[in-house]
Amino acid sequence: MSDLSPDIATRVNSWLAESFDTETRQAVQRLLDAGDVKELTDAFYRDLEFGTGGLRGIMGVGTNRINRYTLGMATQGLSNYLRKVYPDEEIRVVIAHDNRNNATTYANVVADVFSANGIRVFFFDDLRPTPELSFAIRELDCHSGVMLTASHNPKEYSGYKAYWRDGGQVIAPHDVNIIEEVAGIRVEDVRFGRNDDLIETIGDEIDRKYIDALTKVSVNPDVIRKHADMKIVYSPIHGAGMHVVPRALEAYGFTNVTLVEEQCTPDGNFPTVIYPNPEEEEAMTMALEKAREIDADLVLATDPDADRVGIAIRDDRGDLILLNGNQTGSLLLNYMLDQWKEQGRLTGDEYVVKTIVTTYLMDKLAAARGVECFNVLTGFKYIGAIMTELEGSRTFIAGGEESYGYLVGEHARDKDAVVSCTMIAEMAAYHRSRGRSLYQAMVDMYVKFGLYREKLISVTKKGKEGAEAIAAMMARFRTNPPESLGGSSIVTVKDYQAQSAFDVRGGESTAIDLPKSNVLQFVTEDGGVVSARPSGTEPKIKFYCSVNAPLDSAKRYRDVARELDTRIDRMLGDLGVA
Numbered sequence: 001m002s003d004l005s006p007d008i009a010t011r012v013n014s015w016l017a018e019s020f021d022t023e024t025r026q027a028v029q030r031l032l033d034a035g036d037v038k039e040l041t042d043a044f045y046r047d048l049e050f051g052t053g054g055l056r057g058i059m060g061v062g063t064n065r066i067n068r069y070t071l072g073m074a075t076q077g078l079s080n081y082l083r084k085v086y087p088d089e090e091i092r093v094v095i096a097h098d099n100r101n102n103a104t105t106y107a108n109v110v111a112d113v114f115s116a117n118g119i120r121v122f123f124f125d126d127l128r129p130t131p132e133l134s135f136a137i138r139e140l141d142c143h144s145g146v147m148l149t150a151s152h153n154p155k156e157y158s159g160y161k162a163y164w165r166d167g168g169q170v171i172a173p174h175d176v177n178i179i180e181e182v183a184g185i186r187v188e189d190v191r192f193g194r195n196d197d198l199i200e201t202i203g204d205e206i207d208r209k210y211i212d213a214l215t216k217v218s219v220n221p222d223v224i225r226k227h228a229d230m231k232i233v234y235s236p237i238h239g240a241g242m243h244v245v246p247r248a249l250e251a252y253g254f255t256n257v258t259l260v261e262e263q264c265t266p267d268g269n270f271p272t273v274i275y276p277n278p279e280e281e282e283a284m285t286m287a288l289e290k291a292r293e294i295d296a297d298l299v300l301a302t303d304p305d306a307d308r309v310g311i312a313i314r315d316d317r318g319d320l321i322l323l324n325g326n327q328t329g330s331l332l333l334n335y336m337l338d339q340w341k342e343q344g345r346l347t348g349d350e351y352v353v354k355t356i357v358t359t360y361l362m363d364k365l366a367a368a369r370g371v372e373c374f375n376v377l378t379g380f381k382y383i384g385a386i387m388t389e390l391e392g393s394r395t396f397i398a399g400g401e402e403s404y405g406y407l408v409g410e411h412a413r414d415k416d417a418v419v420s421c422t423m424i425a426e427m428a429a430y431h432r433s434r435g436r437s438l439y440q441a442m443v444d445m446y447v448k449f450g451l452y453r454e455k456l457i458s459v460t461k462k463g464k465e466g467a468e469a470i471a472a473m474m475a476r477f478r479t480n481p482p483e484s485l486g487g488s489s490i491v492t493v494k495d496y497q498a499q500s501a502f503d504v505r506g507g508e509s510t511a512i513d514l515p516k517s518n519v520l521q522f523v524t525e526d527g528g529v530v531s532a533r534p535s536g537t538e539p540k541i542k543f544y545c546s547v548n549a550p551l552d553s554a555k556r557y558r559d560v561a562r563e564l565d566t567r568i569d570r571m572l573g574d575l576g577v578a
Contacts, residue, residue, distance in 0.1 A: 003037045011044040011063055019187045020069065027061045042463045048074075049179060056150055056159035059102060066158040068109045072190040074160055075113040075146070077182030079191075081174070082119065082143055094140060094202075096124040096133040097148035098240040098305040100158050101268030103127070107148045108194075110160070115198040116191035125203040127240045127266055129306030131407075131416035134167040134384075135210045136202070138412070141165075149305035152277035155269050166391075168384030168413035172515060207244060210411070211251050214419045217409035219339040220430050224253040227429040231296040234421070235260035235287040237276045238267040239304030245421050252422045258294055260287050260301075270304075278303055278310025279404050281322060288312055288320055298428050298438070302417040307380075308404040309417040311424055313438040326359035326454045327442060328424070329400035333362055334445050335427040336398045336408060337369045346371065351390065353383045353399035356496075356519070357531045357544040361452040362400070368449065371397065377496070377517045378533060380405055384413035402454065402544065443554045451551040453564035457577050460540040470534050470541045477520050477532055486547075486571035488524035495520055530571055543577050 004012065015028045031040050043062025048055050048070055055074055059066045082091050095111055097103035107123070114121050122140055124133075130147050137145040143165045150157035162170045162178065170178065218224070232249065234257055236242035242264050249257050263272055263286060270276045273283045278301045291299045291312065299312035299320065311328055312320045323331075333352060340346050351372045354362045366373035376382035383399045387410065390396070400406035405415030408423045431441045446452070461469045481493050494501045496519040499512045519533045531544040545568045551560050572578035 004040060008041055008044050012040055015061060024061050045464045056157060058156045059158050069187050071106055071109050071160055072113050072192060073182050073185045075110050076185050076190045077178050078144065078162055079114060079117040079119060080181045081178050086143055090120060092120045092140065092142040094122045094133055094136045094142050094145040096128040098127050099238055099266035099268050100150055100304065101155065102158060103148045106158060110146050111199055112192050112194040113190060115195035116193040121199045122202045123199050125201050127243060129240045129244060129418055131307055131412045131414055131418055132210050132244065134163060134412040134414040135213065136206050137163055137165065138167040139206065139209055151305055152303040152308060154275055166388040166413055168388060169381035171381050171385050211244065211248050213411040214248050214422055215251050217419055217423065218252060218426055220426055223430045223433050224426055227432050228253050228255045230256060230429055230432065231294060232257045232425055233260065233287050233291040233296045233299045235263045235301040237263050237273060237283055237301055237303060238265065238270050239276065239302060239306060241302035241306035241417060244418050245302060248418050248422050249425060252426065254425055258290060260290050262286060276304050278308055284310055284312065284322060291320055298425060300421045300424065306417045307415045309420045310404055315439045325402040325404040329406055330359060330361045330365065331438065331442055332406055332423060332427060333398050334365050337365055337371060340397060341369050349394045350397050351394055352397050353386050355401040357533065358400065358402040359452050359454055359546060361449060364449050377514055380415045387413055443557050446551045446557065447554055450548050451560050451564065452546065452548040453561060453568060454546045455568045457543045457572055458540045459577060462539045466539050473541060474518060474532065474534065482522060482574060485522060485524055485530060485574045486528060486567050488526040488528060490522050491525050492523040528571055530575065543572060543575065545571055
């Protein structure tokens with residue numbers, strides 16, 4: 001097709017070769033016959049790459065799509081790399097999947113390729129949460145693992161999260177090395193021949209061990225026994241959480257959990273929501289309706305692979321309100337730190353971890369108890385990497401990121417909505433035993449440590465043109481950064497790509513001791529922070545804004561919150577993204 005660039009035309013034509021199955025060749029030919037230049041360009045203009053969440057994309061034919069061939073090449077590359085790193089060992093991997101369309105088929109493709117390469121495969125018998133895969137890698141002493149999921153993305157998406165033997169997502173140098181392996185592989189090189197002798201089905205025995213590990217994270221089991229009847233509503237939003245979250249809550253001792261039945265059946269089309277993302281109010285609608293119907297105290301909802309959780313609580317007027325990821329994460333961390341201190345468990349070796357775009361209230365909460373808080377790049381794999389680095393020498397209490405992902409305990413190396421659900425419920429029961437709600441506990445926290453408000457704006461730019469527009473936007477911010485935001489002067493510009501923090505007033509730069517990442521941060525004189533970060537897994541650029549102010553009394557909470565929200569809008573408006 002003359003309208004296609006020569007490079008893209010070559011890529012398209014290569015998918016008409018005999019190396020591809022008939023169904024794939026016919027799908028490509030239909031796009032050619034229809035003259036769909038835009039779809040062909042988007043599907044073939046690049047190869048899918050590992051980002052902060054692994055391999056993720058729209059399902060369909062093409063090098064920039066999720067299909068048996070892109071998954072096969074990724075798995076062949078991972079197999080080759082595992083052989084290089086562990087030449088003298090029997091390599092073992094775990095495979096799991098969530099409720100995504102084609103997830104079982106794709107998981108079997110991955111199992112086919114691993115086993116054809118002589119790698120022993122532990123294959124979950126049904127859908128499972130991502131954190132349980134992380135746990136299983138460690139429990140079964142495996143070298144790697146793969147989770148087939150697109151997390152909270154729309155139904156058109158699927159994905160492939162690659163994990164290393166510590167149970168964490170693959171990071172440097174392994175991610176780059178795997179990409180290099182994959183780049184050198186042709187479709188003809190992929191070994192698709194399944195070896196059933198090397199594939200072992202796993203299931204309930206791992207579930208039991210996982211849930212047992214979660215119960216050991218509890219810091220107040222006695223409180224739960226006294227408030228076991230606390231009304232909780234839970235929704236898995238058609239995902240994998242249904243398999244273990246109710247069991248985990250029961251194991252903790254909660255006896256009054258109401259499920260959102262309409263959302264309990266696994267379904268990759270997500271028929272009851274627009275986006276299966278508990279960060280979105282719309283996705284929480286049915287759970288909120290059920291909670292109002294039964295007068296519940298707490299609402300919990302997990303995303304399809306159950307690594308993120310959204311919650312709703314009762315405010316001081318009795319109304320159900322949704323908390324954002326920074327609020328929930330801060331409440332959970334404050335609870336854990338308080339309990340560790342009260343129980344005399346703090347020795348000076350404990351630590352917590354958060355990402356650079358997550359509320360700085362968490363830093364303050366940790367500092368107040370003399371606990372070190374590490375700040376890492378966006379992506380929970382970096383939190384997991386710190387945990388692995390310090391394993392055995394220091395004790396991890398909790399960690400989290402603003403995008404509704406938290407981990408309490410050291411049983412996994414990824415965000416875990418299952419343990420988050422149980423610990424949030426325990427936290428609610430604890431505060432209830434002290435005669436206050438979670439809302440009151442949150443406001444009290446703000447009075448003590450300061451009121452922090454955050455907002456995230458995502459700007460979507462799809463396809464090749466969108467990627468170029470995002471790159472141009474970041475280039476503009478680097479060459480011409482703002483002088484002020486919201487009426488407050490910029491005092492520091494942090495460029496994580498250049499690994500440098502520039503002091504605007506002093507004219508000096510200091511090094512940032514983190515891996516390179518395409519992130520910019522603008523810090524204002526009044527303590528505000530705006531971060532600009534292109535997503536590693538989605539066609540969008542994200543702007544995170546954080547501001548704070550003292551809160552002298554609980555009665556002033558709403559007024560000060562409104563003032564801070566107005567400041568945020570002014571700052572984002574000055575960037576042109578409000």
